[in-house]
Amino acid sequence: MGPATITDAWDVSEARWDVAHARLIEDLRALIRIPSINPPDPPGADGELSAARWIAAALTEAGLRPEVVEPFPGRGSVVARLRGDGTGGDPLLLLSHLDVVPALPDAWTHDPFGGDLEDGSIWGRGAVDMKDLIAMELAVVRLLAERAAAAGLDPATDPVPGLRRDILFASTADEEAGGHEGIGWIVEHHPEWLRAAGALNESGGFSVEVGGQRLYPIQVAEKGFAVYRITVRGTWGHGSMPRPDNAAVVAARAIARLATPGDPRITAPMARFMEVLAARLPAEISAALQAAALGDADPDRSPNRSAGGDGPIEAQTVRALQALFRDTITVGVVRAGVKYNVIPGLATIEIDCRVLPGTDEAAMRADVLARLGPDLGAVCDVELVMFGEPVETSVETPLYRVLAETIVAHDPDGIPVPTMMPFATDAKHLVKLGVPCYGFSPLQMRPDERYFERFHGVDERISVHALRWGLPVLYDAVRRFCG
């Protein structure tokens, strides 16, 4: 009765879940209070290193022997390993990033680094991106390490009862600036810390309500990015005598052209996404999703619930869908002028292009030049600042199947659906090691929670309810894959 023993070994009592949940909440609050801002603020601050050390202390307390690395001053990452008996195959990697984007406290109703617990939510920078998943992954590791300790074993060296693969834990620096000083460095110098049959990472597995149904998008692909600096050449002059080749005026025309939504394109991951939804959702809902995705209506004005209309789709969903069916361009930085009475002869525009699988850098540049047109193209220099490839991971893997099954086991009405995310994550580094990476931070949102809009937003927060649902789901996914 080997399998029965294994199942028993993984069981967690209700009382133990309560303790784990309470600890998870306190861990998340503690992590939010460590301002691991990227870029480090003030310059030279070591928030990521502090967060890595905090996690290492928690893992050490659980009986593991974590390792903290600091390849660049202040940019710390932490890794650890739980051993299985090796009969189940290659390890499972639980991946997360320690850093957060900056927050302007004046715009928030709570201290972004206070970790307040109020109105049933934990508030602060990192609550959804992604200290929530760090705390959940830590909780899973702790539950397993405890099991080893309870059996009189040393969790740092002995296989955990019931665990048939190793579990790797890695929480790394610098994701919000490309990951080169975090996971990128580890991929190059310590790939053995990351080599796995698969990885669970941020931004997937959370619920999104569409037409009264709960979808759970599991991230299997992500868009790439191309950042360009466009220099607009005009003519300097005296402010008293306006001229049409004022670089600021030309830049404004360029911006208007760049900001116009482009044509939609259906990629393989999103075709699969639409197929699953067409099979599972009422016809009028899946038709509405398709229309929203392929149309270019302003998400805040089209009929949807957020805008007070009676359509079945939220504005945040429309916004995400539109981005997932197009190469997008966001104008992020505009600079021109030195004084009000001097006509600017030079302007710069920095744009953030997010590319679909199938769009390479040359194609994106060609799109930018086509939008500028020959007239503006003649006075603009387009310079590439950085490029990151899109990522596509197979859904035909045992790990993906486990993730989808686990969602349904915990929410029988839920609809897991493989999807792309509009932004990049550290998955782009892991693919270099051939590790399939899935966005899976299982969270069941309250109907009023706007998960997507909390990413990098003001008043970032996560409900206790979402976390309470999610921890046993993450644990169960690990159990099904590694047990």
Ligand SMILES: [Zn+2]
């Ligand atoms: Zn993130």
